[in-house]
Amino acid sequence: MDMGSGWIICLVLSTTALAAPRETVEGFVNDMLKIPCNYNVQNGTYFMCWRRGGCGLMACYDPILTTDYDKVTWRKSDRYQLLGDISQGDVSLTISGATKKDEGTYCCRVEITGPFNDQIKDFEVVIQEENPVTAGHHPKGTEEDMYSMIDDCPDDTD
Helix, strand or coil, X not given: CCHHHHHXXXXXXXXXXXXXXXXXXXXXXXXXXXXXXECCCCCCCCEEEEEECCCCCCCCCCEEEEECCCCEEEECCCCEEECCCHHHCEXXXXXXXXXXXXXXXXXXXXXXXXXXXXXXXXXEEEEECCCCCCCCCCCCCCHHHHHHHHHCCCCCCC
């Protein structure tokens, strides 16, 4: 192995070692799922992207959503949204109507000017079948029950 190849291998290994550990985000089928991602905008806003799969070494390829500084410029599906304040660095990805097919690795990449300056974060998304809080929750009662609850309300007309 020549000297140049050795440097490239060291660079790849050191860059990989500096990557933040993968965070797990859990959600439920049919719910909205938020994958958190924020960056400091003190020096301005940047191009950023979300993609399925881990973050690559350089640049964003095969994205599912991209921004150009303070607005979304492209998304693969209307289910992918950024609902936070992009101008304040909140680029958290919201997936509406989550399905089991949404499980897997996601990458948030903020492309900061300069070599190897990008902020990257990998997430592992796990989707469970039903939200136990709302699963099978179908309020029951009669019209009479409803009126009896209304009768129990305080009267503000005094």
